[in-house]
Amino acid sequence: MIIKNSYVHIVDNTGILVVKCIGISSAKQRSAKTLSLIKASVQKVLPTSKFKKGMLVDVLILSTKYPFNRKNGRSIKVFRNLGIILKEKLVPRGSRIRGISVHELRQSKFGRLAILLHRKL
Numbered sequence: 001m002i003i004k005n006s007y008v009h010i011v012d013n014t015g016i017l018v019v020k021c022i023g024i025s026s027a028k029q030r031s032a033k034t035l036s037l038i039k040a041s042v043q044k045v046l047p048t049s050k051f052k053k054g055m056l057v058d059v060l061i062l063s064t065k066y067p068f069n070r071k072n073g074r075s076i077k078v079f080r081n082l083g084i085i086l087k088e089k090l091v092p093r094g095s096r097i098r099g100i101s102v103h104e105l106r107q108s109k110f111g112r113l114a115i116l117l118h119r120k121l
Contacts, residue, residue, distance in 0.1 A: 002032040012094030015049025
């Protein structure tokens with residue numbers, strides 16, 4: 001679960017490494033779960049990135065430290081919160097997503113993002 005002031009590690013190739021949550025997109029919710037949108041402030045970037053520290057971005061949460069239970073009974077838990085940066089109209093800013101791929105991403109309204117998942121064969 002992501003609440004205000006939580007840190008999220010970014011797993012796309014935008015050059016942003018870490019962001020800090022400053023707000024949840026849904027006004028009724030106090031925390032964000034897997035496949036939720038948040039508003040965040042950039043905390044750490046690569047020197048070659050066009051983004052600067054302190055910029056505001058929209059982030060889609062891919063996975064959290066808090067266990068996520070699937071319908072088949074399995075529980076998914078990772079060691080850090082992971083997300084990707086989005087533009088307007090839920091379009092990703094990066095061209096590749098590295099790391100964990102979320103099965104639920106393919107069945108959600110963000111299913112078109114699944115083609116960006118980097119697969120190692």
